[in-house]
Amino acid sequence: MLVISQEKMPFFKHISFIKGTGEKEEHQHSKQLLCASLVANGLKAEMEVPLADQQLRADVLVYPNLAFEVQCAPLSEREFKHRHFLYEKIGIKDVWIVGKRHHLKKKLKKSQKIFLKYSKTWDWYYLEVDASKETICLKYQIRLEPLIDNIVCKRKTFSLSEDGIKELFAFRPDSTIKIKINxxxxxxxxxxxxxxxxxxxxxxxxxxxxxxxxxxxxxxxxxxxxxxxxxxxxxxxxxxxxxxx
Known part of the structure; x- marks a missing residue:
């Protein structure tokens, strides 16, 4: 599908993801949309880039030192740490975006904790992709209830498009964290x-x-x-x- 950007050169993106297909299709479509959105914003981005002497393959690499990993399949903590270490070793920041299998629900699971990240802007945050809706959901200022791992957080959804990615990068929430617990x-x-x-x-x-x-x-x-x-x-x-x- 040809996409005409008002600010950048025209580019192609793949047509919509078919709801009900598997994790491989979800992964592929999410990568394609993300890469196309980054390119439309004037960034040099490429899919499936081998790194670290072929030990890594970045889902989407934004040159020179930013990698996006779209994780739709199961992933062990050991494998996550291995890949994260390799990125650190070669001086590339890795940002993880998870597919539906790993979406946060009411309770934080042990397998999801590896994808939690902290930033001064978003506090503790988590990024989820929905390939069927072509969106990215940012869950930020994440906290847990006192006696159980139930999640309390704020959230904002962005379209997986040129404008949506631009809004995500520019998003600055209110830094005041107000959470009431019963x-x-x-x-x-x-x-x-x-x-x-x-x-x-x-x-x-x-x-x-x-x-x-x-x-x-x-x-x-x-x-x-x-x-x-x-x-x-x-x-x-x-x-x-x-x-x-």
């Missing part, structure tokens, strides 16, 4: 865990027994303090602090 809901969650004697509930009960305290003795911040994405549970932090005294 502390009573958190307390009720802990009470249920204790009553149902779940694995988590038993661990909490054992720790409270060792400290000779009840749930009423727990400080309020355990139930109302939102956590950074890689910060431990507030109640575990409290127990560890008390144990080390």
């Amino acid at each position: 502390s009573q809901k958190q307390r009720n969650y802990l009470i249920r865990q204790l009553r149902q004697k779940t694995s988590f509930g038993r661990k909490v009960a054992a720790s409270m027994y060792e400290l000779s305290i009840t749930i009423d003795d727990l400080p309020a911040e355990i139930f109302n303090h939102v956590r950074l994405p890689k910060e431990e549970l507030t109640i575990n932090k409290f127990f560890n602090h008390r144990s080390n005294k």
Whole structure:
């Protein structure tokens, strides 16, 4: 499909992704749209560029030192760290955008934590591509609930196009992070865990027994303090602090 840009040279992009196709098609279409959008903004971008003596192949490389990885298939933490290390070694910043398999839902999974990144502008953020809708979703200022890995964040969606990519790069959110947590809901969650004697509930009960305290003795911040994405549970932090005294 020929795309006429008002500011740049005309360029071609592939026609729309067919909903219901597999991860390979999702991956390919996402790369094509991303590369075309970058080129339309006047950047020198190319797909499938071999790097690091053929040890890496960047999905989309923006010359000279920016690479985009579009991850639609499963990826182990070990493989992620290996590829990230190689990018660092050759002085290229790697930006990861995930497909539907890795989209954030209510709870942050261990397999998703590797794609979380931090920047001064967006705070903790996560980038998701939707090839069928031809969009990129930025989830930013990400936090977790005090007692469970439920996600609290802001989000903004951009079209995977010349204008959308330009808006994404220029996006500057309000730096003030205002997150309200229902502390009573958190307390009720802990009470249920204790009553149902779940694995988590038993661990909490054992720790409270060792400290000779009840749930009423727990400080309020355990139930109302939102956590950074890689910060431990507030109640575990409290127990560890008390144990080390």
